[in-house]
Structures are given as structure tokens and as C-alpha cells.
Amino acid sequence: MKGHPELAEKFLQDESRTNWHDETLWWVRSKRDAVASEIKDWEKLRDAASQIKEDTLSNLDEYLLEFEQNALKNGIKVHWAADAREHNEIVLQVLKSKDAWQLVKSKSMLTEECGLNDFLEDHGIEVIESDLGERIIQWMKQTPSHIVMPAIHLKKKDIGKVFSEKLHIRETEDPVKLTEFARIHLRNYFMNTKVALTGVNFAVADSGTFVVCTNEGNADMGVHMADVHIASMGIEKLIPKIEHLGVFLRLLARSATGQPITAYTSHFRKPGKGKEIHLILVDNGRSEILGKSHFWHSLKCIRCGACMNTCPIFRKTGGHSYDYIIPGPIGAILAPHRDPIKYGSLPFASSLCGSCAAVCPVKIDIDKQLYAWRQELTGEKSSLPVSFMGYVLKKPGLFNMGSKGLSILQKLIPWMIDRFFKSYTRGRELPKVPGQTFKDWYKKHT
């Protein structure tokens, strides 16, 4: 099983691509800085958002019921799914009830989490991702490498190639032409689909409404043409009041892509005449996280991806090096809840620089949670060597002897020490051993 270090090293082998990836994401981070700084009270907004989310999560049961009640009043059909399987079954049942064999989707990380596409395809349903990035990824049989910019790891050339293969057009890197072809290609599906699915950015308890934010308008194209709109949302996507929405909408796009607001912010209240809206509330492990001290704060996440754009590890090793649906710093604290063994290397894939927590619009203490995960992941086993090392730290005599010993060895057989510390010395030199330690000098001079 490959952990983050191995996958990272593989990504790093192509240095020019690594640099390009790093610069692309840094550019997004810089755009975020520029638009965020236009808002004088940005930090107050972050505080407000964090507090609203903490209140929501602390009273989630009540807010969920309030939301359900109001959504039902609006004529939305509400479903509850305890896990991914239940969610997928609900989607399939809705499709079957409409005799639909096709589903047009807009971007939804939750459906990625639930493995919806594979499930539906196994049941003979054709799934069409209508977000351009997602469509490209779907064509290439890959997974998104970023939650907001799913195809950010691909260059124009890669995209031109897949377009040429799938749409039988002459290969081009011209984004205007590529978008035009995508438009023609997707429009056919929009016109003919019976059922369309979207994610949910925010659901509002006191109004029973929900909001979907996109830049391409594809979510709207899908649901307005279709008879049935399925909206899948994680239970943590709730906010209590409609007046809270402004706080989050101001933060979301600015943090995500450096835009003041997404091109489309669509509010859904009730189905149109003769149409249906099915909203699926998905738990899939969220209530378990909610019950864990330290970790429940991760549920405040509004999936803006700012922590990825700022993270040097993400920028330089790509989203796929995390090998989890949600990559980057937030992924590294969510993934181990799913599988602490498979994703055990992720909390260690961090220098704990703290930039993620500093950009997070809802102030999730990501670096502190990475640290807490490290304690948790080693917690099962007691380690005698480490315990001994810990003990030595209260024994200055022993500690000094060890340090002196290392210095002597480093002077006598430097090559052996180099080999012993080879993961450090492969790309770096160890510092030289000086004539005396500070302690020795101090003793001589006092």
C-alpha cells in the first residue's frame, strides 16, 4: 500500500509539472488574498462564520428537523440516508420511478464520496458529469484532484487530447474552442434528460431552501430542463437562518477562487409545476465525527478548497498523492475517520506550517487536528524505544552522553552517519560538528 510519501515522490519526479502545479495554485491563493483584503472586516466574517457553524453543529438534530419540516412545507421531498449505500439506492429508486436511464449531474463531492457514478453505471444508468472539469475527469477515468477545480492537475494539452478522442474533433489547446465543443456536447444531454442531480452548498433551516453555487451554470441547465431535481447534501451543510447566508456567500467564492461571488448562486425553494425536487440528507459517518472531541470542528468545512491552494504539500505533490476523495489539509483530517490504516500517512504529510488554518474561512484548526491525529494514530501501540527516548530527556547525563557519542561518530565515520540518516542526507548535508557544544563553552566561561 502506497502512502503519501511514495505518491508524493512520484509526483515530484516531473519537476516542471510540479512547478507548474505549484504556481497555478499559488496564483489562486494570491487571487484569494487580493479579494479578501478588499473586505475590511474579513476576519470578523470568518469569526461569524465559524460561530454560526459551531452553533449549527452543536444543535444539528434540531436544525435538521426544522429544515425537514420547512422543506416539506415547500413541497420538497426529503430523504434521509444513513450511509453511502442508502444514498445511492435512493437516487436509483428516483431514477427508476421516472423510467430514467440517464442522470445529468453537476459537481458534487458527496456523490464522489458515496461512489454514486460507479453504482449507477453498474445498474445500467448513464451518468453525465456536466461540470466541465468533472466531465474531463470522467472521460479520463480519473478522480478529481481538487474539490473546486477537479481537473487542475491537467494541462491544456491533456485536455485537448481527451476532447479530440471523445468528441472526434481536431486536437486543439484553445480554451475558447474547447469550451464551445463542450457546450454543444453537453447541451444535448441537458435538453433530453429527465432527472438531474446537484450537490448543495448551503441548506437553510428556517426557510427550508437550499443554495447551489457554480460558475458554469451547468447545475441550472440540468435541473431546469429536467422533470426531477435530486439534491444530495451532507448533514453538515446546514445553516440556521436565511440571514446567515450572506456571511457564507461572501466567504465562499473569495476563499475558493478569488471571485467576489460565484457566477451562479441558485436558490431552490419549491419544485416548478409538474416537477419534483428530492433532497437527500446524508450522514455517512458525519454524526460519528460530530461525537469526537478534537475532530468535530472539521464538519464546519464549506468545501472552498482554500486550504489546498495555500498548502505547500498539496501544491507540490498534487491532489492524487492523498489518494482520498477530499485531498489537501482538510482531506488529511477527514480521511483517517474513514480508514485510519489506509490513510494513516496523511496527518504526517504536513510540516504543520498552519497556513491552512489561517486561510480557512470557517476557522477550522486544521493544523491542530493533524497533530491530534498523529497522537491518535500511534495511540494504539505503546512504543518501548520512544518511551525510552522520552525518559532520556529527563536524564541530562544520559542525554549528553548520547549527543557526544553522535558528535564523535559523525567526526570519525561521517559516511556511516550519512547512511544512517539517509532520508535526511539524500538531498541535504547534515550540519558540521563544531569544536565544542554551547554547554562546554558555557562551562568554560562561567
Next chain:
Amino acid sequence: MKIGLFIPCYINQYYPGVGIATLKLLQKHGFEVDYPTGQTCCGQPLANSGYERYTHYAINHFFTLFRKYDVIVSPSASCILFVKEHLKFQPGHHQKIQELSDFLVEQGLTDYSGTSFPKKVGVLQSCHGLRGLHLGSSTEIVGENGDSTIVKLLHNVSDIQLIGLDRPDDCCGFGGTFSVKEPALSVKMGNDRLDDFIRNGAEVITGTDMSCLMHLEGVIKKQRMPLEVMHFSEIICQE
């Protein structure tokens, strides 16, 4: 005010000059400084590896050694952050725990115009000092734009030329045990930081954390880059 000088293990072992400069600097300013010789390591490497539960030996030992001082000062932001966050749970803990530049700025001791350092110097804002101890303004935070403590100390050193960077607070890639767990990435991060310094004309890289500088120095030497690293105390307190 009695100062207890905390010299982190790797500074003691590899960079005694930084310890000496720190001590002399504090003494020059007339402080009563004591260096408890029984000090070992604060335990941070264990904790960051996921073994915080074995650091109580180190923390208790540290507290016993330093309990009689009013202020604990150290030339290493990262170790200070760790000690600060762990000592606060010790009953009877009242000491102020400060990184050296933070201490000097707070005491108003920022005039080093008598010292000359005719070089182009770039400042490495170490992450724990910056985002943990708030020794400067982070680029992520809106509305923060004051000078960092280290710039306040260096800006009037004679003949010094402080250079700007394209990414003033991107991580250098050291991260303690991270440098060993993810060596390829850690070195790449180091290389990218160094490129930024070189691109902007730095001859010397300085900072509040010798550990980050140690990592960068390792990369510099391996690749024979035209750069050197120096802890800021060695710039403002030259022999």
C-alpha cells in the same frame, strides 16, 4: 528580572555560536542571565511524531530546571511554541516564555545601528514563529501588515540591505520529523524557498528558527548555492 536561557538541543550540538551570541546579547543589555546546564530537549520531535504521551518526562524536567526564573528566553521560535503550549498545564507555572526577538522588541531594545552588516539579507519567516507566536504578519490574515519582530531588530543595522521575497511566508519544508518522513518533498520545498531568496538577490538568509535554517543550509551545501544562513542574533551581536 532573572532570565533563564533555553538553548535547544540542536543549537547546543551544532550551532554553539547562536547560543553564545544570544547570551552575550542579553548580557550586553544588562540582564541577569542564567543557563541551567541540565537542559536536554523539549520533547517536540516526539510529540510531532505522535508520541506526545512520552513527553511528560521532558516537560517536567524542563519545568523543574526553569521554575525559578521570571522569563525563559530562547533563540528558537518552534521550541518556544512547544514549551509554551505544554508548560501552561504545569501547576505553579508563572514564567513568561519568549522567543529572543520577541523579548528584545518587547523590552524596546531595537537599536542596533552601532552594528554593521553590509550584506543583502532575506528573512525566513518560520511558520511556528509567525503563525504560532505571531512574531510577524501572516499573508493569509487580512489587516495584518506590521513589521515582524526580526525586521524591527534588523532594519537599522548599519549597511544592511533587507530584501523582499515573492512568497514571504511560504514554508521552507523542514517541519522537524516531516523532513525525514517526506524527504523528497521537504527538499523540494527547501529548494523552492531558496530559489526565491536567490531570485531576489539575497546573500544571507536569517530567521528566528535555526532549525529551518539548518535544513536550508543542508540544501545550500549539497547544491553549492551562493548563500549562507545566520541566526539573527549573530548579525546583531557580532564578536
